[in-house]
Amino acid sequence: MSENGKQQGPENGGNNPWMKSLLIWVGILAALALFVTLFQGGPTQPAGNAIPYSTFLDKVESGDIKDVNIAVGSGAITGNTNEGKFRTNNPGDPKLVETLRAKGVVINARPEDTPSIWQYILVQSLPFLLFLGIAFFVLRQMQKNSGSGAMGFGKSRARLLTQKEGKVTFDDVAGIDEAREELQEIVEFLKDPSKFARLGGKIPKGALLVGSPGTGKTLLARAIAGEAGVPFFTISGSDFVEMFVGVGASRVRDMFEQAKKSAPCIVFIDEIDAVGRSRGAGLGNQNDEREQTLNQLLVEMDGFEANEGIIIVAATNRPDVLDPALLRPGRFDRQVQVPRPDIEGRVKILQVHMKKVPIAPDVDARVIARGTPGFSGADLANLVNEAALLAARRGKRLVAAQEFDDARDKVLMGAERRSMVMTDDEKRMTAYHEAGHALVFAHEPTADPIHKATIIPRGFALGMVQPLPERDSYSYHRDKMHADIAVAFGGRVAEELIFGYDKVSSGASNDIMQATRLARAMVTKWGLSDNLGPLDFSESEDSFTGYSVQRSKPMSDETARLIDAEVKRFVEKGLNRARQILGDHIDQLHTIALALLEYETLTGEEIKKLIAGETLDRGDPTGLHGMPVAGGTSIPKTRRLKGPFGNPAPQGA
Template identity: 70%
Template sequence: MSEGPNKRPPSPWLRNLGLWLVILIGLAVAVNLMQGSGSSSSAGTIAYSDFLARVDDGAVKSVEIKGDEIVGKTSSDEEFKTYNPGDNVLIERLRQKGVRFDAKPEESRSLLAQLFFNMLPFILMIGIWIFVMRQMQNGAGRGAMGFGKSRAKMLVQKEGRLTFDDVAGIDEAREELQEIVDFLKDPSRFSRLGGKIPKGALLVGPPGTGKTLLARAIAGEANVPFFSISGSDFVEMFVGVGASRVRDMFEQGKKSAPCIIFIDEIDAVGRSRGAGLGGGNDEREQTLNQLLVEMDGFDANEGIIIIAATNRPDVLDPALLRPGRFDRQVVVGRPDIEGREKILSVHMKKVPLAPDVNARTIARGTPGFAGADLANLVNEAALLAARRGKRLVSMREFEDAKDKVLMGVERKTMAMTEDEKKMTAYHEAGHALVSLHEPASDPIHKATIIPRGRALGMVMRLPERDQYSYHRDKMYANLAVAMGGRVAEEVIFGYDKVSSGASSDISYATDLARSMATQWGMSDKLGPLKYVENQEEVFLGHSVTRAQNMSEETARLIDSEVRTIVNAGYDRAKQVLNDHIDQLHAIAGALLEYETLTGDEIKTVMEGGTIDRGSATTTAVARPSASGAAIPKAGRRGTGQGSGIGEAPAGA
């Protein structure tokens, strides 16, 4: 009965174990042969003259002669050996002294045996070296002798197949790539009319927006092989390795065509040529040249579609972007509120949710979040629920997770003195009060004096809708809000008690004012011109800053305008706080009592209302004021080491 397909080949580790056992046995045999090449006796060697002296003294009991080798025993049964230098009277001498002796022929080996014995150690060394080299080259050519092999990994669809149903929030990009899927499914549909599918698609977008996920979904929809590789895998310190890997990658693709080759972070190898002093001999440029030839050269690579991803399309070589190579640039941007809701729904399918969870509400409170941010938000909420011993993830966990992602982890163990708490409370109250009195400012989401991350306190603001551009009035409102914390410290504690906590506020305001003056044409004196003070160049692989030629008069004018714009925000904040000092005291007092306030609670306190949190209530006496609505992120009182207000273009 034949075993047929039921017979399994031995596993690789068993084969390796057997080979190592053979090698060890061979080494042991070689050692034994080398030891056996000498005398089998363990006797000590003595000089021939000493041997003759012992014979004359009658101290030798017996000897055995093997050619030139003499092995014997003394009267006290001590073994010894020596070598006969050609003494012809030795036998007569032994007879005279009564020594018992024996003679045996010298062992002789054949020429072939001697040759094998002499070459065996070298044969074993060569065999071990070949084995080690083969082991190093196993698996995608990653060995010492496989520099030129491609490192592209093939995705096995049964292990993690993705389709467009798993991709949400980027419908426009998905529609653009649907044509590639249709071509991979039915190439004749296009070739029948003489059409040619684009050979490459470049996915452009910020980190975390789903570029890699989208590429995998294309392969899953078309059900074709998917090779994944990073741009940095091509470039090595050895000349020609990158170009060889590009050739090998396309050879693998031809064997599996139709297929998709996905190159992540292609800017690592696709940067514009000519930067630095490497010239045509630069290894990275040689790799790029080979990639250009393979994509659209003399050899036709039918059925191979290249999809690449980058968040730096501005640095790519123009030859990569011409028709015939990366014909299409697909923008994969941050999702809007509809997209965020769909993305949340995809990730929430894997999480047991409480009835009060509303994906739409969470999507409204997470403007600017990319797909990866939303996935992290859902995961953090699930971890919080597990930590609290809950079976379902409720809306409270999602809100706490959002605060953790936006503002950082609470540092509950950080000990602050009462004076530091009071200064932090007035600092954050200053931000909040100015924000509420600036109509162009975004609504306040939450204010806290609990240290989070590197900040001692912060005011987080979120926009009411997705925003794609910012107006002058909003920028001036953000400047005023940024200065609100510093001004509150001056008004309440005096000039000499101002702290270093506003360092990041000042840094943000300065950067925003400089951009307004030099890039966005919002300075009347400078006019609608762009003044770029610094340009970055690549020199020998490093980023080098080079100052652009600019007259001293222009530089002084720019500095003057930046100072004027920032001072305008400072004056506006000072006016608001002086006019509404009672509201400042009320908000600061509520922060000292509750430590964290929502935007609605701050409005209630400012208007003289009462905060109701179960049995705890507080009443704040204040004048009613106009509360403005309508850039996101936080105003933070930091430690004076750069922990400050939120990211641009968001205000303080």
């Protein structure tokens, strides 16, 4: 199978389509040259010097003319003199022949030079032939690019995939084992129908792949094409929809006609929501065309005429907008969920992509998977590629763990912004802000472990403390939520303790937003408020004509005030918890902040060492070798750092 999914054969341009295009252009240029020659060059002139007719008569009288050739009709005269050849034109002298005979001149008569009938037809028809040739060439190019021909609007644009080179199999699909197993069952049915038919099982008519963008829906379809060993047609949902009513329905009919000739086969429709949206959502010709196309698709999938041996596999990330008639059994018998991979799935996906790049021994796929919760398969593939690019830029032969760590930060937050110019006071405030987050992280038992803390700005984030969860979490507990609120206020509390009440900056804006949203969800959605009880006060989503509409639930003013009071109570509880932790461990706050100013980035293990009172040794004589834990609130002046820093940023931003 070629990368673009097209067959490489005579039907797609032959073995050398470039040579064919070259020959067409050579023919067009040759026709243009002939056209210019015939119309601009004119007839060829006879040989000899042109002389006036009077001079010609004088030469006849003097006997210099030996012989003449007279063209009948045009009166053109050519001949030879003692000095050479000549040519002139007879103005209609009736006595010319008598004069020539009297002087003994040899007279030859020749017919007039007139073009043949074929030459005349060629000259007259050449402009039209040239125009038709160029038009034919343009139409051929349109046919090649569109796949259906200039006049074949109603022809299907489905492409038949082959499995010659670079095919994808189920071995290349990782992290979505359940979805792979369901589709592998379809492949096994196509290979051995008797295995299922003996128990009365029937092959599913359709399978709908549902999942977020980048989770591997199209990759699964390519794996089916590589494993099935049957014809595999692929088309996009947008290829059916045109501005002309009836074109999409015609393409659906033509696609199923092609599939019937190759049955048993698989037809893959990518982004089916482009044609399968719920009917009745609007008015106008465009919607009429789309609805007619959908109606034809519904009939072809399950109508009076059975399409045995044709399996429809479709993919979408918008199942909520699809028409209910399209989702019923008999059309799409099963919906295959393709979720974002969990930590085990991410490990397998990383291992698949890491096979393509040289990996250093210090790279652990599980550590990378722990630090990438919520990443899809496409995100992980991009992460590996970014790490390889960073290693190549740094002149390394192997991709190390540092490249993966930097690539993850770049993917999440953008490139480093070392060109920012900040004052020493702003750098110190950034360091203490991030140190406050890190210290609360370390002293909250239910908080996630720290992966690293940095004050190097990236994108819109001007610093961060990044956690590294031990595993993926599918539910959250009350104590973990309160701990997260306390962590969010660690930076703001550190600024207030070190620099004073009036020096608190705006760097905690995102922290406050995150803490407020979490507290409101605890009160209104998860029923974790003792004063309100286990009631749902969150906003609901109503489905109306395929669109999601947010609607607030009705509540009294007293309930709304109580909700606001509970949210404020949860937030202030986390704020007081952060104050208690930082106040009890102010010495550790100074130590972590000074280390951040010195090294810019600290790992989780280094932060643990600093909290335990140990020293850091990175082999740098200007580092924190044996640096004692700070004992007061004074801020020692540090050397100018290699890179500038920005304002404080939220943890994990």
